[in-house]
Amino acid sequence: MDSETLQRRRSSCAAGNNNNAVVGAKRVKRSEILAKKKAVEELIKAANAVMNPLEAFHAYRHFRLNGLCVCLKSGHGNQLSSAVKQYIQRLLKLNMEGPYGSEWLEEEKVKRREMVAPEARYIFVHEMADSSADEMRIMLTGEDASTPCLDDSGPLVGFLHYRFVLEEEIPVLYVYELQLEHRVWGKGLGKFLMQLIELMAQKNCMGAVMLTVQKANLQAMNFYISKLRYVISTMSPSKVNPMMDKSYEILCKTFSDEAKAVLEN
Template sequence: MESKGLSRNNRENKAKPKRKEIIEKRKAMDALIKVASAEKDYLSAFPAFRHYQISGLSAFLESGRGDKLSSPVKQFIQNLLKANMEGPYGSEWPAEEKVKRREMVAPEAHYVFVRNTSNASSGEFLTTSECEKTSASCVEERGPIVGFVHFRFVIEEELPVLYVYELQLEPHVQGKGLGKFLMQLIELIACKNHMGAVVLTVQKANSAAMNFYLCKMRYVTSTISPSRVDPLIGIEKSYEILCKTFSNEAKAILEEPLELVHSV
């Protein structure tokens, strides 16, 4: 009887460190997310990605945050989302639009905005913070916004990840390599902030987006995607969750030769 009691105590003692380890791991991930989310300008670490130029398009990228958006920028985001996503969502769009409007202005919503500078003045570009310190006309002088990425740092399946909520471009700047350029930047931001993966949701009806992520960007269907969790549930759902995880080797490749990542 006594030996059984000791055996049970030993098992309990062995379980305690495991529980403690899980708690400490969660604290470490929460701290990682907090640090990553506190950054004000994610482009500051990647100056080569401030500008994008290809035949017929010259663009400037800048950072933003959901609770700092101006009214015109909010309206632009709403209009572009409706133009690009109403079709793929179909009858689900009215309800989804309300959700996206709430998500858009959350403090944890981070942005990379793309401004078309093809017809803007050729003067020196200011950073977002510098622009805010000057006049409101500065924004217009730097060209109109033609696209954006909305992303957040979250924990999915016990892994800290960068979750891409939206990647939206106006039709006239699509097909110019800009989407790939933005996703390469996102992957760099994820690696720099020690995230384990980039995750995103794509509507099945959006065949162009599905092809872009699966074929061009080499994303795969996540284990938490409906079709992977349960094929029957997957048939009913209108979306897939895609991801790209980063090994140490992949992180090294992403973090070193910016020229290769920068190429279209």
């Protein structure tokens, strides 16, 4: 065999080995991607499987501050009573018809479908039947304030609708709605509920909490950005394309470097 032929064979073998290495690397990368995807899906599944997430947060079962005394209950979208559905619809219209403006008629239909979805999770806020008497009883008896809401708890004064979802392959807790009656605004209840949501997200290994806010809802924008330190996400229309004329912003607060790199930077 002449030297030229030998050299060609060596080059061919080297090329073949390189091709095999590339194919092998692609297979490894693909298997890693699939494994990561499966792990993330399992996180979402495990989070959704928790029947009563409030059991893990005893300190957040009640809120007593600024003359307001409420207790919290958890719920699921496909288990709502007719009365609760009507309450949600009424409060949504009361709070959101103004910020949505001409978009409300269509948006209301969307929200009605979203609220009863099986993956919808809720925290319901009930006013205590007798707030002053309840506070006095706890002060006198030293009773554990973390006792869960009883069936005779008072009327609803608000709710929080959230879901565990994937955004850009990052597992997140997405707040669909945080709605409170006007008479309980300004007492720290909204901040209290968002603190609970952030703890729930971290406990379930979510990379972030995300939510959508109407630009016209200046009070909500100020609440999330200035008071709670949320930032406009890279997924928000104003960041994706500044020329987009959308009526909302997507906000986020991240808990991991990966989530921060994808959703913030």
